[in-house]
Amino acid sequence: MSPDELRPATVTRLLLALSLVAAPHVVHLPLWLSIVAVVLGLWRWLVARTARPLPGTLLRVVLTSVVLLAVYSRYGTLFGREAGVSLLIAMLALKLLELKTPRDVYVAVFLGYFLIVTNFLYSQSAFLAAYMFLVVMALTALLIDLNRHQPATVGEDLRVAGRLVVLAVPLMIALFMLFPRVAGPLWGLPKDAHGGLSGLSDEMTPGRISQLGQSNAIVFRASFDGPFPQPQQRYWRGPVLWQTDGERWQAGTATEHRSPLTGLNYETLSEPLQYSIILEPHNRLWLYALDLPASVPPQARLTADFQLHATRPVRERWLYSVASHPDYRTPPLSDEERKRALQLPPEGSPRARAMASRWRLESPNDVAIVQRALQRFRNEPFVYTLQPPLTENDFVDEFIFTTRRGFCGHYAASFVFLMRAAGVPARVVTGYQGGEVNPVGNYLIVRQRDAHAWAEVWLPGQGWTRIDPTAAVAPERVEMSIDTSALGEQVRFHMPNQAWLRQSWQTLSYGWDTFNNAWNQWVLAYGPDRQASLLSWLQGSALPWQVLATLLLAAVFALLLTLILLWLHRERRDSDAATRLYSRYCRKLAHRGLGRAPHEGPTAYAKRVALARPDLALASAQISRLYSALRYAPYPAPVWLARLRYAVRHFRP
Amino acid sequence: MSAPKLPNPPAATYNDSAVLTPQDLKLACEQVIAAAGQIVLGKDVELRLALACLLARGHLLIEDLPGVGKTTLAHVLAKTLGLEFRRLQFTSDLLPADILGASVYDRANASFTFHPGPIFTQVVLADEVNRATPKTQSALLEAMEENQVTVEGETYTLPTPFFVIATQNPSHQVGTFALPESQLDRFLMRLHLGYPDAKAERALLTGSDRREALRELPPAISLTTLLSAQSKVPQVHVSDALVDYLQTLLLHSRQSPYFRHGLSPRAGLGLLRAAQAWALIAGRGHVVPEDVQEILPAVAGHRLQAAAEHGDLPTAALMEQLTTVPIP
Structure with missing residues (x-):
């Protein structure tokens, strides 16, 4: 092939490989861009098939400007993750129109390699990584094709590329483990890279929500050193809400931080539970822990209302270990805390306030008031639903006396309101409740649909006590998790099903989640800390990254040298393999x-x-010719070895 | 391996030697051997070895009794290759100047002019080389080694190709000076012709006069092809495995109790070149162990001597010690 010629088959292969690279982007790019890219690709394909000329310079300039403008008007910028990736794909598609020489194919292939990296800006799952391995193979096969004198089959090119990729795996692992990890990203991720992360917020307005989103997205996974706690104890504490205007609940004034933890400020009544949590990024500060956390992970602090806060928003998966005491007694309230725990809007909800004052008069103590409130939730026709009616003016009164339909937020908020109206210090705690046991990986999976809100009242002698009014209405909510397939009126709870099909499906999905968890823990969570601990384990003490980089460079050179030597000796190696077959x-x-x-x-x-066996003459001649050529001829072709192997295997004297 | 096919090579830049494939060379060699075989009957292997010796740019020693066709073989080879041929009969009173030439005072120019001796030719037949004195022998051997002649401080280059075929009668004959081992080493190969087989001898006895035919023998190969073949010999591929085999052979010759001395590095190089030439004649681009085994007796025979306790072993038996060395 002359250096300026481009085989039509090469163009087709390039188009296929590039569409493989860009395919995962289709879901998050504007539709028109995908269509433009496909049309440009088809255009180039037709040109290659029919040997027609490529579009002229003027047309290319016009097309480029139009696409550039379109991307700019869509995003208002050409930088950032979305706009950048869109621009890259658009330009790559346009580049196809001036694809004339193998050199242009090289450019397109290298852009393709770059595009592979951009896929990881969106997802770092094991599946995508495996897929990208295949894509790297396809692109590499194309480079091999470009460097062949005689065109070979796709399969042959892919085989060579596959071998290259497999050979690169040890280097990849070594680089992954040893490449200096700088704390924080080396270059800033695009600003919009953390968009679309869902999770709890630091305020709650139950009356304004008519449909609670039920997402299966995983919030965190927790593995325990001992047995799992009972479902009734699986309250994962998140933001604590103090401040209310009757309808909306907020965290209120900044809570005092205690860091580092200097001894516990509450009395423990049981042995601590030891567990570790792998938290998915949610771009917020809080870390979840069971009531009540007794230790603070590094780069986190404990607030006075027993929330764990990270020092910066959680933007990467985070593994931390915590201990919690399920039974505890908190110290007396400070005046300031008592004031905040009794805060109510100056007016509104007269019926609820009236009922609360009546309870106050009729009850001997705070515990009795709590009992009466729970009794009311239990006895009156309250319904637990994920699609509550909207409240119009007065959330508490309407919910307690009229609609009586709601989810945890409704119950927690109205309960705390009643308590405060009755003079019992109370607050709303949000977080997650429950979690699904993964028997394969032996850990708990907590999903967004496990989001929950409950109440805490301060009782003399006991301190802060958790009260879950939802449990009074729908005890199943606390014992089992919600089945998200139930979108109807009545909420179905997750019931154990005996059918073997469902069982094996469960096992399969648990296995998949276990794999993902391992991937997260061992691949994605491998950051500077883990690297430092690995190195100090390997070497006795942690090295500064400059030394590490030098070592790495030396290792890469040594590896290259080894590879070159191996390459130089390939003749001898093949010759040895031939000798084994010949013997x-x-x-x-x-x-x-x-x-x-x-x-x-x-x-x-x-x-x-x-002479002795004329029936074997032909096979023997072939074998001896192949062996002799492999062992003594220059540049033995790899196919000779395969032929010799085949001939010897099928040689039956 | 076939040479890469070059479509329409520009005629001006490629001479015919550049596009000669191993197959072309094989064909040319076959023609030479076939042509020579018409005169020298039943000696195809020896002819082939002699040709290999020439292609490897070595020199040939033919050792046998008088009258078995040594001279004829040399003459035929020169004729079929289209080379200039001169015969030098060595006698005990032959002086170096008789071979190399001498500077003679030219009265007309009042200066010495060099008169080249009979050695200035392409093929020299040094007949009965062991009859000359060692001094004369070494004059010839130095010319063979250097491909040039130095007379009275002036150096004269010998023609190319330069190929010496020396014959000698077995040294137990009367009135000979046996070539010392160091001199024998200068010859790449030594051949024994032996008596012809019955069929060949009958054809010889009953056929027409060979001398007549010899005089009219046309060249079977062009000089450019011959030179190209010579230059292709060192390019014949020698794989690592074959070098292993050669080294095993050399080592064996040095360690075996049958030999007084082992093969020298020069002998090793000789084995390699001869095997390369042998492979080239067979039309192969690489050397295989069989090539080495076939040229081994001719290349190693005159360089090895039996150890004292095996002194009565014939050369063939000695060579078997080497050709039966396992191929690694």
């Missing part, structure tokens, strides 16, 4: 009494065999 052939003949004398050359031996 096998000789052994086969020796069993028939036609052994090779040690000094006999292959050709001489084949001649003797042909």
Whole structure:
């Protein structure tokens, strides 16, 4: 092939490989861009098929400006993740229109390699990584095709590319483990890279929500050193809400931070539970822990209302270990805390306030008031639903006396309101409740649909006590998780199902989640800390990254040198493999009494065999010719070895 | 391996030697051997070895009794290759100047002019080389080694190709100076012709006069092809595995109790070149162990001597010690 010629088959392969690279982007790019890219690709394909000329310069300039403008008007910028990736794909598609020489294909292939990296800006799942391996193979096969004198089949190119990719795996692992990890990203991720992360917020307005989103997205996974706590104890504490205007609940004034933890400020009544959590990024500060956390992970602090806060928003998966005491007694309230725990809007909800004052008068103590409130939730026709009616003016009164339909937020908010109205210090705690046990990986999975809100009241002698009014209405909510397939009126709870099909499906999905968890823990969570601990384990002490980089460079050079030496000796290696095969052939003949004398050359031996056994003459001649060529000829073709292997295997004297 | 096919090579830049494939060279060699075989009957292997020796740019020693066709073989080879041929009969009173030439005072120019001796030719037949004195022998051997002649401080280059075929009678004959081992080493190969077989001898006895035919023998190969073949010999591929085999052979010759001395590095190089030439004649681009085994007796025979306790072993038996070395 002359250096300026481009085979039509190469163009087709390039188009296929590039569409593989860009395919995952289709879901998050504007539709028109995908269509433009496909049309440009088809155009180039037709040009290659029909040997028509490529579009002229003017048309290309016009097309480029139009696409550039379109991307700019869509995003208002050409930078950032979305706009950048869109621009890259658009330009790559346009580049196809001036694809004339192999050099242009090189450019397109290298852009393709770059595009592979951009896929990881969106997802770092094991599946995508595996897929990208295949894509790297496809692109590499194209480079191999470009460098061949004689075109080979796609399969042959892919095989060579596959071998290259497999050979690169040890280097990849070494680089992954040893490449200096700088704390924080080396270059800033695009600003919009953390968009679309869902999770709890630091305020709650139950009356304004008519449909609670039920997402299966995983919030965190927790593995325990001992047995799992009972479902009734699985309250994962998140933001604590103090401040209310009757309808909306907020965290209120900044809570005092205690960091580092200097001894516990509450009395423990049981042994602590030890567990570790792998938290998915949610771009917020809080870390979840069971009531009540007794230790603080590094780069986190404990607030006075027992929330764990990270020092910066959680934007990467985070593994932390915590201990919690399920039974506890908190100290007396400070005046300031008592004031905040009794805060109510100056007016509104007269019926609820009236009922609360009546309870106050009729009850001997705070515990009795709590009992009466729970009794009311239990006895009146309250319904737990994910699609509550909207409240119009007065959330508390309407919910308690009229609609009586709601989810955890409704119950927690109205309960705390009643308590405060009755003079019992109370607050709303949001977080997650429950979690699904993954028996394969032996950990708990907590999903967005496990989001929950409950109440805490301060009782004399006991301190802060958790009260879950939802449990009074729908105890199943606390014991089992919500089945998200139930979108109807009545909420179905997750019931254990005996059907074997469902069971095996469950096992399969648990297995998949376990794999993902391992991937997260061992691949994605491998940051500077883990690297430092690995290195100090390997070497006795942690190294600064400059030393590490030098070592790495030296290692890469050593590796390259080894590879070059191996390459130089490939003739000898093939020759040795040929010798093994040839001895096998000789052994086969020796069993028939036609052994090779040690000094006999292959050709001489084949001649003797042909004389003794004319039926073997042809096969022997072929084998000896192949062996002789592999062992003594220059540049033995790899296919000779394969042919020899085949011939020897099928040689039956 | 076939040479890469070059479509329409510009005629001006490629001479015919550049596009000669191993197959072309094989064909040319076959023609030479076939042509020579018409005169020298039943000696195809020896002819082939002699040709290999020439292609490897070595020199040939033919050792046998008088009258078995040594001279004829040399003459035929020169004729079929289209080379200039001169015969030098060595006698005990032959002086170096008789071979190399001498500077003679030219009265007309009042200066010495060099008169080249009979050695200035392409093929020299040094007949009965062991009859000359060692001094004369070494004059010839130095010319063979250097491909040039130095007379009275002036150096004269010998023609190319330069190929010496020396014959000698077995040294137990009367009135000979056996070539010392160091001199024998200068010859790449030594051949024994031996008596012809019955069929060949009958054809010889009953056929027409060979001398007549010899005189009219046309060249079977062009000089450019011959030179190209010579230059292709060192390019014949020698794989690592074959070098292993050669080294095993050399080592064996040095360690075996049958030999007084082992093969020298020069002998090793000789084996390699001869095997390369042998492969080239067979039309192959690479050397295989069989090539080495076939040229081994001719290349190693005159360089090895039996150890004292095996002194009565014939050369063929000695060579078997080497050709039966296992191929690694």
